[in-house]
Amino acid sequence: MKKTLLILTRNPLSLLGLILVTIIVLAAVFADFITPFPEHVGAVVDFTNFNQPPHWPNIFGTDLVGRDLFTRVVYAYRVSLILAAVVLIIAVPIGVAIGLAAGYLGGWTEYVLMRITDIFLSIPPLVLAMSIMGLLEPTLTNGMIAVTAMWWPWYTRLVYSITRSEREEGYVLAAEVIGASKLHIMFREILPNCVPSIVTKMTLDFGFVILIASSLSFLGLGVQPPTPDLGSMVADGAKYLPDSWWLTVFPGLAILIAVFGFNLIGDALREILGGDQ
Amino acid sequence: MSAPTLKIENLKLGFKLWSGMVEVLHGISLHIGKGERVALVGESGSGKSVTARIVLGMLQEISTARISGSLNFEGIDLDKLKPRDRHHLRGTRMSMIFQDPTSSLNPVYPIFTQFREVLARANPAIGEAEARMKAIAALADVSINEPERVLDSYAFQLSGGMNQRVMIAMALANNPSLLLADEPGTALDVTVQAQTLKLMSDLVEQHGTSVLFISHNLGVVREFADRVYVIYKGRIVEQATTKQLFSDPQHPYTRALLSAVPRITGGGIPDIAEDTAGFLDPLIAHPGASEKERLA
Amino acid sequence: MSAILELNGVSKEFAVNGRRTKAVDNVSFAVEKGECLAIVGESGSGKSTIANMILGIYGTTAGTIAFAGEPLPERREKRHRRAIQLVQQNPLSSLNPRRTVGASLRLALDVHEIGPKAERAARIGALLQEVGLEPDYARRSPAALSGGQRQRVAIARALACESELVVLDEPTSALDVLVQARVLRLLAELKAKRGLTYVFITHDLSVVRNIADRVAVFERGRLIEIGTTEALFSSPTQDYTRRLISAVPVVSDEEAAMRQHIMGDQA
Ligand SMILES: Nc1ncnc2c1ncn2[C@@H]1O[C@H](COP(=O)(O)OP(=O)(O)OP(=O)(O)O)[C@@H](O)[C@H]1O
Ligand SMILES: Nc1ncnc2c1ncn2[C@@H]1O[C@H](COP(=O)(O)OP(=O)(O)OP(=O)(O)O)[C@@H](O)[C@H]1O
Ligand SMILES: [Mg+2]
Ligand SMILES: [Mg+2]
Numbered sequence: 001m002k003k004t005l006l007i008l009t010r011n012p013l014s015l016l017g018l019i020l021v022t023i024i025v026l027a028a029v030f031a032d033f034i035t036p037f038p039e040h041v042g043a044v045v046d047f048t049n050f051n052q053p054p055h056w057p058n059i060f061g062t063d064l065v066g067r068d069l070f071t072r073v074v075y076a077y078r079v080s081l082i083l084a085a086v087v088l089i090i091a092v093p094i095g096v097a098i099g100l101a102a103g104y105l106g107g108w109t110e111y112v113l114m115r116i117t118d119i120f121l122s123i124p125p126l127v128l129a130m131s132i133m134g135l136l137e138p139t140l141t142n143g144m145i146a147v148t149a150m151w152w153p154w155y156t157r158l159v160y161s162i163t164r165s166e167r168e169e170g171y172v173l174a175a176e177v178i179g180a181s182k183l184h185i186m187f188r189e190i191l192p193n194c195v196p197s198i199v200t201k202m203t204l205d206f207g208f209v210i211l212i213a214s215s216l217s218f219l220g221l222g223v224q225p226p227t228p229d230l231g232s233m234v235a236d237g238a239k240y241l242p243d244s245w246w247l248t249v250f251p252g253l254a255i256l257i258a259v260f261g262f263n264l265i266g267d268a269l270r271e272i273l274g275g276d277q
Numbered sequence: 278m279s280a281p282t283l284k285i286e287n288l289k290l291g292f293k294l295w296s297g298m299v300e301v302l303h304g305i306s307l308h309i310g311k312g313e314r315v316a317l318v319g320e321s322g323s324g325k326s327v328t329a330r331i332v333l334g335m336l337q338e339i340s341t342a343r344i345s346g347s348l349n350f351e352g353i354d355l356d357k358l359k360p361r362d363r364h365h366l367r368g369t370r371m372s373m374i375f376q377d378p379t380s381s382l383n384p385v386y387p388i389f390t391q392f393r394e395v396l397a398r399a400n401p402a403i404g405e406a407e408a409r410m411k412a413i414a415a416l417a418d419v420s421i422n423e424p425e426r427v428l429d430s431y432a433f434q435l436s437g438g439m440n441q442r443v444m445i446a447m448a449l450a451n452n453p454s455l456l457l458a459d460e461p462g463t464a465l466d467v468t469v470q471a472q473t474l475k476l477m478s479d480l481v482e483q484h485g486t487s488v489l490f491i492s493h494n495l496g497v498v499r500e501f502a503d504r505v506y507v508i509y510k511g512r513i514v515e516q517a518t519t520k521q522l523f524s525d526p527q528h529p530y531t532r533a534l535l536s537a538v539p540r541i542t543g544g545g546i547p548d549i550a551e552d553t554a555g556f557l558d559p560l561i562a563h564p565g566a567s568e569k570e571r572l573a
Numbered sequence: 574m575s576a577i578l579e580l581n582g583v584s585k586e587f588a589v590n591g592r593r594t595k596a597v598d599n600v601s602f603a604v605e606k607g608e609c610l611a612i613v614g615e616s617g618s619g620k621s622t623i624a625n626m627i628l629g630i631y632g633t634t635a636g637t638i639a640f641a642g643e644p645l646p647e648r649r650e651k652r653h654r655r656a657i658q659l660v661q662q663n664p665l666s667s668l669n670p671r672r673t674v675g676a677s678l679r680l681a682l683d684v685h686e687i688g689p690k691a692e693r694a695a696r697i698g699a700l701l702q703e704v705g706l707e708p709d710y711a712r713r714s715p716a717a718l719s720g721g722q723r724q725r726v727a728i729a730r731a732l733a734c735e736s737e738l739v740v741l742d743e744p745t746s747a748l749d750v751l752v753q754a755r756v757l758r759l760l761a762e763l764k765a766k767r768g769l770t771y772v773f774i775t776h777d778l779s780v781v782r783n784i785a786d787r788v789a790v791f792e793r794g795r796l797i798e799i800g801t802t803e804a805l806f807s808s809p810t811q812d813y814t815r816r817l818i819s820a821v822p823v824v825s826d827e828e829a830a831m832r833q834h835i836m837g838d839q840a
Contacts, residue, residue: 007340165384165385168384168431168433169666170379170380170661170663170665170666170668171667171668171669171670171677173630173661174661174667174677175680176630177654177658177659178654178658178681178684178730178734179649179651179654179655179685180680188672189669192669192672193670193671195671292717318749320751320752321719321722321747321748321749321752322718322719322722323719326719376665377663377664377665377666379663379665379666380665380666422617423594426592426594429589429590430589434587434589435617436617436620437616437743438616438776439617442616460746460747463743463746463747463776464616464662464743465616465776466614466615466616466618466776466817467778467817467821468615468816468820469615469616470776470820470822471820493746493747493749493753494822495750495824496824497822499822499823499824500822523824523825533751534751535824537750537753537754538779538824539750539753539754539757539777539779539780539783539784540782540783540824540825540828541778541779541806541818541821541823541828541831542782542827542828543782543783543806544783545783546754546761547754548754548758549754549755
């Protein structure tokens with residue numbers, strides 16, 4: 001772990017990714033202290049200073065009801081990061097466990113599990129999430145459920161393909177001959193060999209989950225006001241382009257930077273950890 | 278004498294591990310002339326495979342490896358080559374038979390896919406049918422009975438010896454000028470082994486291929502090699518022509534090694550004294566076999 | 574003496590892309606308790622397949638395998654797993670690259686609950702020493718071991734189960750002759766001390782000559798000759814066996830003379 005971090009700092013691109021992600025995470029965690037107007041997260045109205053271009057102290061400008069845009073972008077990061085983390089924390093173990101079981105156990109288990117996975121994969125992700133969100137109320141929790149539902153199958157596919165090739169390896173045979181349980185072989189022998197690929201994919205996905213969640217709220221299906229959300233900020237601001245450009249540009253840039261940062265790290269990890277995709 | 282096909286000078290290798298630096302090669306020098314069969318024998322873990330991997334340029338890709346010394350291939354300093362050119366040598370002008378055939382073959386592709394890739398390295402335009410024909414011929418050369426079935430199989434569906442022969446056939450497919458054979462016969466029965474050795478010898482004679490032959494089987498070395506280097510703990514301890522080495526081993530390590538060979542005439546498994554005194558004695562080069570004399 | 578392992582009319586067929594191959598064809602033999610039976614033969618003649626069937630990795634297409642008088646079930650029980658162990662042909666992949674040597678050895682001890690938990694670490698050290706490695710190799714990953722060192726770990730793992738029958742599939746082909754001699758002596762010692770029984774698959778007839786009590790010769794999936802080592806080497810009855818012996822690469826002229834003798838004798 002320490003070694004990986006060290007290598008990341010050596011390459012300029014991955015170092016940039018590391019810096020971007022660190023800034024985003026720190027900003028989200030310490031949002032209460034670094035934003036000038038923390039109270040602007042809620043339903044605050046200030047008609048003395050609304051729809052203003054960037055100026056001091058509103059460095060990103062203000063929105064249509066006079067709230068500080070910088071404050072709202074930073075808080076939106078917090079929401080996005082929590083959402084992405086929760087989605088991955090739920091989706092990855094599910095996807096990994098199914099992939100291991102299908103890949104190692106084979107037979108009917110493999111057939112049934114992989115068909116289910118394929119069904120999920122065949123539905124365009126946004127359509128799947130939208131239909132779930134259409135059925136449920138558009139709250140943050142439901143947003144997470146929707147995104148989770150479309151995310152786990154990718155991990156199943158990944159882990160399944162690795163497991164399929166690993167199960168022919170001598171060390172799996174050796175464990176079987178010793179009499180180790182199937183659970184041991186799946187989780188203690190094969191899983192460690194999947195970890196590099198999983199970690200790499202998770203890093204890449206962190207950015208993508210943020211992007212998808214933003215798309216959902218752009219379509220009005222995500223987080224609801226007054227909670228700040230990058231996707232809905234872009235959507236709302238888009239109506240006032242090009243005059244009030246700051247309303248879209250800063251939240252848009254924020255999404256871009258997050259996705260970019262996580263991708264840079266993910267790409268580097270892929271090389272360092274030797275995970276293949 | 279023209280430039281040797283391979284000349285290694287003062288090659289050192291260490292690994293930077295978390296526990297500290299591990300020195301593996303302590304400055305070894307060796308050369309292989311054109312069309313020469315040179316054996317590298319010695320302790321397991323003494324650095325034979327890593328030497329071959331360094332020549333191929335594979336160990337250089339490991340971030341923990343620290344390598345110094347010079348490598349010369351057909352008069353070219355390998356370290357001065359662009360990575361792309363160096364990479365292109367692999368599988369075309371120098372090829373390697375890996376020690377562990379089953380895991381050197383990719384488990385997720387059938388043999389043919391991998392064989393075709395090898396052929397395409399030398400001839401990118403090669404077609405499916407031609408590749409198949411060549412592959413079948415190459416497998417038949419290494420006494421594989423059902424080449425068609427083998428090509429459609431995955432590595433795990435073949436026996437150890439079959440995989441090894443597949444590796445050998447792939448390594449020879451592009452008529453390399455240097456063949457690095459890392460224990461090419463371990464999984465073969467002696468009759469097939471004799472046949473593959475003959476195949477390699479033919480290659481040496483027809484194409485002037487040079488062979489670095491790594492083996493634990495001293496009997497095979499005696500029958501195949503022209504010259505032998507003995508390596509112990511990352512140091513070459515003795516070098517001689519095959520005849521000299523087997524009739525008159527000088528270095529204490531070489532002597533111990535030869536006395537440990539089980540004999541077909543019986544007599545039990547030799548009882549080897551744990552005593553390793555003298556194994557680290559300096560290099561003994563038999564007349565006519567030292568670097569300086571040969572290259573002068 | 575009683576047979577610890579008995580194969581009776583065992584066959585195995587594989588299908589690759591619809592084509593069927595008979596890897597093992599109607600093979601019967603018995604292994605006595607405490608003996609070392611060597612299996613030699615053509616590459617691809619079904620030796621490893623037989624090993625896999627003895628261990629229950631593959632089922633048989635026909636025939637039965639009995640261990641200590643009882644037929645072995647298709648699904649092996651834990652006691653069978655413990656009683657019969659394997660050392661694989663391939664040292665590189667038989668150890669998990671992402672786990673330490675110690676973890677691989679510990680698995681055997683944990684699964685069969687051998688020794689108190691607190692003593693298992695010490696036991697691992699002792700096992701490594703038994704095969705001539707320092708105890709601190711337990712912390713290494715297989716990638717940092719040479720082929721021969723890995724193979725010794727694999728042997729240590731088979732010993733860890735304290736089994737009665739060990740199937741060794743080319744256990745020393747990756748070792749230098751010095752280490753090989755040591756491992757073979759170790760195997761012989763363990764055989765004497767623990768009463769172990771070996772099925773020893775190898776291509777090295779010089780090793781067979783010096784370690785095996787009896788030898789079975791295979792060609793194309795069939796058992797063509799079986800007999801005591803003495804008898805087989807002094808007067809082989811089958812042409813293939815003779816060809817095998819005469820092709821053994823040797824290191825001295827006397828040996829070459831003996832090879833010649835065998836050929837000459839029968840010619
Ligand atoms: N990636 C690595 N990291 C650390 N040590 C390594 C690495 N690769 C090899 N070594 C060490 O280098 C030494 C030489 O290894 P090498 O594989 O060349 O041995 P060898 O002579 O081919 O042995 P064998 O005959 O058993 O195959 C060994 O002691 C091994 O532990
Ligand atoms: N899982 C499998 N699927 C299909 N065919 C197989 C499988 N395992 C082995 N075979 C075939 O069975 C035959 C015997 O293979 P086996 O591995 O038993 O040979 P072997 O005697 O051990 O040879 P070697 O000395 O080369 O290791 C070969 O033709 C091989 O291709
Ligand atoms: Mg080696
Ligand atoms: Mg085999």
